[in-house]
Structure formats: structure tokens, C-alpha cells
Amino acid sequence: MRVPIIILAGGKSMRMGREKPVLRVGDRPMLLRVYEAAEKVGEVLVAVSKNAPKTRELCLKEKIPFVETPGSGYVTDVRWLLREFGPFISAPADVPFVKFSDFYAFLKTFDGRTSLTGVLPLRLVPRDLNPLIYRGYAIVGLNAVAEEGEEFFELSNPLLALNVNTPDDLELARKIAFLLK
Template sequence: MENMIVIMAGGRSSRMGAEKPILKVNGKPMILRVYEESTKVGETLVAISKNTPKTRELCIKEGIPLIETPGEGYVEDVRYLLKELGSFVSVSADLPFVKACDIAEVKKAFDGKTSLTGVLPLSKVPTDLRPVVYKGYVIVGLNGVGFEGEKFYELSNPLLALNVNTPEELKLANRIAKLIG
């Protein structure tokens, strides 16, 4: 069975103070940017929760298929989705520059069993970003979620290092979007 793509859009957005998925980058809500790229690769669901009522409204208005998670936290939501869907490819709703080719690459490499954590080598990350670094890599919000073990999967799109968690990162994303079109 082909792995479903799930856009994770049910978080609390506590650092942002607003629902991140509906915030606009270059005039378009991030959730729509990510969804458009994901659907080029395969069947896609948006995972929402009680934390994201405006995201739910937008998805219903746009005819985007949804799955409701408990909204207790990322790990809990991933466990819930594994139980409901089996293994899947996970894309964060706050990755405004994810491309279909990035998602396709992870989907192709994912065997449906061993989780793949999407990473970028530090050398590929623009120095003005302050991403999450673990074991010398930048963790990005694009993963294969499986049932046994985990390994890093190195990606090449440097803009995957920008996930929008703060108002400053949203401003940066808008500046970048204007530059790249």
C-alpha cells in the first residue's frame, strides 16, 4: 500500500500567537502552499486538532480532506496517526518552501517501516537561520513515519531549514518568497 502524505497542522502555535497554517507567505496561507505541493506527489490529508479551528474552516472551504488528531502534542498526534493510518509521510504545515520533489524524494526512500527524519547538513543552511540542530544536522519537518527505528535522510533544499515558528521567521519567509517568486 502506498504511504499517505499527512500535513501536520494541529499544533498550538504558542510562539506565534496565531494559527500558523493559515498565516500567509507571499499572499497565500502556508497550509495551501504545502497542500498544493503534496498533492502533486500523492494522496494527502491535513491533520488538524481542537487547536486549529481556523485551519479546519479554511480546509473545509477549499475541499481539503482532513483527519482530526487529539491535539495533545506532536508525538501524541503522530502516534494517533500511526494507529489510524499506518505508516505515512509527514510534512509540517509551517514549511512554506517545501517542494513536491522534496516530498517525492522522502516518499521514494521510505520503506514504510523504518522512520526517516529529514535533515540538512549544516553546510547547506543559510547562516541567518536559527534552526533546530541535532547531531550536526538541521532537522526539517519532512519525515517518513514508520514503526521500527529511525534514521536520518539527507535532503538538499536549503529552504527546508526555514519552518515558520515566530513572527520574525514569518517576515523572513515573506522576504524570501518575494525574491524567489
């Protein structure tokens, strides 16, 4: 079963105060970092909305396929995408250190029926990060979206715990990118 990877890049970026997908981490915008990792393993589409005009412009400039969602919020947009495309792998545009192997693990495991929520065991979360914790795991933003159920899917990339939501997160991501050069 061919399952598309959809990068969610149409949010309002309220905590950041500006469009996150176009902000640079290292030598390129975050969206391009996520897209380049995803395109190594499958069909990729970027979900934009009226909330993200600069992200739409970046997609046009880089010839990245995109779709415009209603932009009414995460849950509404994910439901809309599920109706339009069927089961898919979702990734936020603000996880700049996602790897192709993270996407590959999802594609290899996802059966198209049961949703998977990407999690990271807390022992793998770097000390200075404060990810969303649920049931003893860090929620990392990568998901497999389907019609029924939900299971946790353990990943092992510690840098998935860094979701860039605030100016402080962006500064940390830029420092890490510099160190990883």
C-alpha cells in the same frame, strides 16, 4: 506501497501566538503552499485539532481532506495517526518552501518499516537561519513515520531550514517569497 502524506496543522502555535497554517506567505496561506507541493506526488490529508479552528475552516473552504486528531501534542498526535493510517510521510504546515521533489524523495525511499527523519547538511543552511541542530544536521520537519527504528534522510532544499515559528520567521518567509516571485 501507497503511503499517505499527512500535513500536521493542529498545533497550538504558542510561539507565534496565532494559528500558523492560515498565515500568508507570498500570495497564499502556508498550509496551501505545503498542500500544493504534496498533492503533486500522492494522497494528502491534513491533520487538524481543536487547537486550529481556522485551519479546519480553510480545509473546508478549499475542499482539502482532513482528519481531526486529539490535539494533545505532537508525539501523541503522531502516534494516533500511525495507529489510524499506518506508515505515513509527515510534514509540518509551517515549512512554506517545501517542494514536491522533497516529498517525492521521501516516497521513493520510504519502505514503510523504518522511520526517516529529514535533515539538511549544515553547509546548506542559509546563514541567517537558526534551525534545530542534532548530530551535526539541521532537522527540517519532514519525516517518514513507521513502527520501528529511525534513520536520517538527507535533503538538499536549503529553504527547508526555515520553519516558521515566530513573527520574525514569518517576516523572513514573506521576504523570501517576495524575492522568489
